[in-house]
Amino acid sequence: MFSRIKKDIKVVFERDPAARTVWEVLLCYPGLHAIWLHRIGHYFFKRGFVVLPRMISNLARFITGIEIHPGATIGEGLFIDHGTGIVIGETAEVGDNVTLYQGVTLGGTGKEKGKRHPTIGNNVVVASGAKVLGSFSVGDNSKIGAGSVVLKAVPPNSTVVGIPGQVVWHNGKKVNGLEDIDLEHDDLPDPVQEMMQCLQRNMFKMEERISQLEEELEKRDIKSL
Numbered sequence: 001m002f003s004r005i006k007k008d009i010k011v012v013f014e015r016d017p018a019a020r021t022v023w024e025v026l027l028c029y030p031g032l033h034a035i036w037l038h039r040i041g042h043y044f045f046k047r048g049f050v051v052l053p054r055m056i057s058n059l060a061r062f063i064t065g066i067e068i069h070p071g072a073t074i075g076e077g078l079f080i081d082h083g084t085g086i087v088i089g090e091t092a093e094v095g096d097n098v099t100l101y102q103g104v105t106l107g108g109t110g111k112e113k114g115k116r117h118p119t120i121g122n123n124v125v126v127a128s129g130a131k132v133l134g135s136f137s138v139g140d141n142s143k144i145g146a147g148s149v150v151l152k153a154v155p156p157n158s159t160v161v162g163i164p165g166q167v168v169w170h171n172g173k174k175v176n177g178l179e180d181i182d183l184e185h186d187d188l189p190d191p192v193q194e195m196m197q198c199l200q201r202n203m204f205k206m207e208e209r210i211s212q213l214e215e216e217l218e219k220r221d222i223k224s225l
Contacts, residue, residue, distance in 0.1 A: 007076065008032055015079045015099060030064035031080025037063075041070035072106075075122070089117035095140070096122045103129040109151070121156065143169075 012025045012032065019025050025032065041056035053070035061067040066083045068074070071090035077097040080086060085103040088094070091114070092106040104126045108116035118132045121140035126132065130144045138144070139156030150165035159169035 004076075005036075008035065011077050011079050011097075016081060030066060031083045034060050034064040034066035034068060034080060034083060034086075035074065035078055038068040038070065038072070038074060041068075042072070042074070045070035072117075091115045091135070092117035093119040095120055095124065098122070099125045101126065101128040101130075101146075105131045105133070107131065107133050109134045118150075 009022060009025050009032075012019050012029060019029075037056055037060035041053035041060070044056070045053040057068060057070050064083060066080060066086045068086075068088040069090040069092070072088045073093040074088075075094055075096040075098065078094060079099045081099065082102040083100070086100055087105045087107060089107050091108075094106070098120055106118050106120065106126075110116070115135045118134060119137045120126070120132070121138055121142065123141045124138055124143070126144040127146040127148075129147045130150065131148070132138060132144065132150045134151055136153040138150070138154040139158060141156055142154050142158045142160065144150055144154075144165065145159065145161035147163070148161050148165040149163045150160055152165075154160050154165075154167060158167045160167055162168075
């Protein structure tokens, strides 16, 4: 137990430059408190208890603003930055060394039974306000951009942005260890901007072609005279 707590604290120092002392991390990081309370609730949930783990989950939400269903499976090295408004559903699975920012939802899309929440791979970063909805997988080493709504599977080593989410970057640098996790969730391509730039390039080509045609017509007119 103490080794896991030490690892949890180490994760905070590795991924949050604002963390300064161990006591600060222990007392002032709601993401840590939510994870620790979830482990207690998950322990009872796996042993068939119903009300008690949900009460622990509600207590964690009241204290931290983070709601993790006691049935959710959470891997090692999860880091929740700030965390206000985070919701993780009952059948969600979160891999190792995952980073979640405030306002993230790992939710379902309907009233279906069974597996209805996403599976998040290892070394994944889900940025502020992103919604990952449905029973599918987000591959290892992927990034979900801020405010994105992801409704389908994401391959490994990808970056997803937009509503609905689109893969705009794939097969980039592979993450090999905790210290190499890419937290630059603000450095994302803009698909709308790329589309506008593409249209602009096509317009320039059309203008050049029109100019060429006009010159050819003028030359023909001159020759005909």
